[in-house]
Amino acid sequence: MHRLLLLLLAPTSLLVAPSSLLMATPPAPGAPSYEVSLTGTPDGRTWSGRETVSFTNTAAEALPEVYVRLWGNSRGCGSVEVLGGTALRDCTVVKFSLPKALKPGERTSISFDVKLTAPDREDRFGRSGEFSFFGNALPVLAVRDATGWHLERDMGIGESFYTVAADFAVRLTHTGNIAVPSTGVTTDGVAIAKQVRDFAWAAGPFRSTSVTSPGGVTVRTWATPMVTAAAVDAARADAAAALDEFGRRFGAYPDHELDLVLNDRWTKFSGMEYPGFVLLISPNSPVVHEVAHQWWYGIVGNNEYADPxxxxxxxxxxxxxxxxxxxxxxxxxxxxxxxxxxxxxxxxxxxxxxxxxxxxxxxxxxxxxxxxxxxxxxxxxxxxxxxxxxxxxxxxxxxxxxxxxxxxxxxxxxxxxxxx
Incomplete structure (x- = not known):
């Protein structure tokens, strides 16, 4: 994430163990996959439906429960609603007790109804005019490692998130005259994203353009009305060049597409990265920095709370x-x-x-x-x-x-x- 100078002071967080201890055992649950089907209101502000999360117990001992993070509630409860489980602490954690303890190597799933409403703030999860943004909104599994479950708070600056790579299949159905760019590549109405750490989307009457980089990656832009054509062109060109350059340096970008969503009205950040999906302020977008995050966090992950x-x-x-x-x-x-x-x-x-x-x-x-x-x-x-x-x-x-x-x-x- 690239920040503006304006920052918000957040409440004190939980203490965590030294990061040198975090990977003494593989993180669990492992190999998660998400199947999500949501229907949006015509304006794209509220989405509701069903989410199923499958996972394997990669720990050495039985797993009696799992936890799901509702990061979208970190700045106010109610924007993310989950039917099922037990809500804990500050409404950003839901505990799901399993019918029986999951043995090492076994796989199971949990399902729950979910409703997401973009809050009235111009933020990565929020509403800006006719446009809604769903960054860190979809519930995702918490991570358990040698130090226990990681349920740290979102500190209100940067990122405090810790997830493992997962497969997502997300159907976003709507009847409005809106575009819905998202993580992944959409085929037959389902956005498919393999081995990504989160899934984000936006909704609204964006205008769109696309270009294919010399290295073969499609860069799509989605702009709100006040973003100029020149700003769109510049962001698209910088992203295409950075994708190819970083691919040569760090390993080829594993996806076929990158979506850039440009808005002129954010005040608390200038850019925010998600897998295959980047939110950018315009003009003066930190495009290259956010593209670099496709490798440094997206591909090579880390506990962003412990080791930002x-x-x-x-x-x-x-x-x-x-x-x-x-x-x-x-x-x-x-x-x-x-x-x-x-x-x-x-x-x-x-x-x-x-x-x-x-x-x-x-x-x-x-x-x-x-x-x-x-x-x-x-x-x-x-x-x-x-x-x-x-x-x-x-x-x-x-x-x-x-x-x-x-x-x-x-x-x-x-x-x-x-x-x-």
Whole structure:
């Protein structure tokens, strides 16, 4: 996500264990798949229907329950309604007790009715004029790992989300004169998305254009009325170039399509990434940064609450490289706060979040490139992405990959740059 300077202070979050412990066991539930059928009101603001989530118990012990995250309720209850399960805490968590404990390796599913109404705010999940946006709105499975279930709060800045790659089949039916761009590729009325971490969509009378990049990826734009044709053209061209460039650097973009949704009226963010689907402010859209997130979070996943730098620093660094900006001298020296702090800390220190996680994090990666050399850095990032394709990484994973790629002893570098 690329943020504006305007930030909201959010309530204190749950504490989490050090990220170095997060992947001691595979995350569970594993191999999730979502089948969703929703019908929208003619204006596209409210969608209701049925959702079925299938999953495998990838833990070493039986699983008696699962939890579903209703992120859309994080800024006010009632926008996401689920019939079934037991609502917990702040209306962003629903517990589903299984009929019998799911043994390791077994697979089952849960189903529930769901109703989503875009709240009256110009946000990633919200309403802007005639247009509705459903980012982080669809209920998704919470993740359980060695430290337990991750039910951390959305801190109101950046992202606090933690999901594993899943398959989605989503039917969005409506009778209105509206367009409904979404994650995935729509065939016969069903949007199919393979191995993605979330599913987002928008609804409204957008005007649309498309182009195919030289590398073969279709870039579709969906614009609200006040977005100029020049802004659309610029965003589409930047996205197509970035998709091909990052594909060469980090591994080919695995989907056939990327949808850009441009609006001129957002005030709390300038860009927000979802798999194959990006929300952008216009003009001055941070297109390349959000496209970079298709790799750094979308493909190479991380616990965004525990380790926000693992996607934001990498997306910022990738944008710099795309723009041939090597940020010489940008590292300020010893930092008073480590860039590796979690979102609980940054939610309480929101004015420092962008500087440390985005700017200093990317500066650290530029410093690493200068230390080990550009060819080695390029090979490192390509091999790191390949090894963790559609997986979940921790800081220890990146440090291990970097040391394996370089003959330079990196221990002093990590100490100097506060990477524990």
């Amino acid at each position: 730098w693992l996607d934001e620093s990498f997306a910022t660094y990738a944008t710099d490289v795309f723009e041939d900006n090597h940020r010489v001298g940008c590292w300020p020296g010893t930092l008073p706060v480590a860039i590796t702090r979690d979102m609980g800390y940054w939610g309480a220190h929101d004015s420092s979040y962008g500087t440390f996680v985005y700017t200093y994090g990317s500066c650290m990666l530029h410093e690493l490139e200068r230390l080990i050399g550009t060819p080695v850095m390029d090979r490192l990032l390509a091999s790191y992405a390949k090894a963790n394709w559609h997986g979940v990484v921790t800081p220890a994973d990146f440090k291990t990959a970097a040391q394996a790629a370089s003959s330079v002893d990196l221990a002093p570098f990590w100490r100097t740059h506060g990477i524990g």
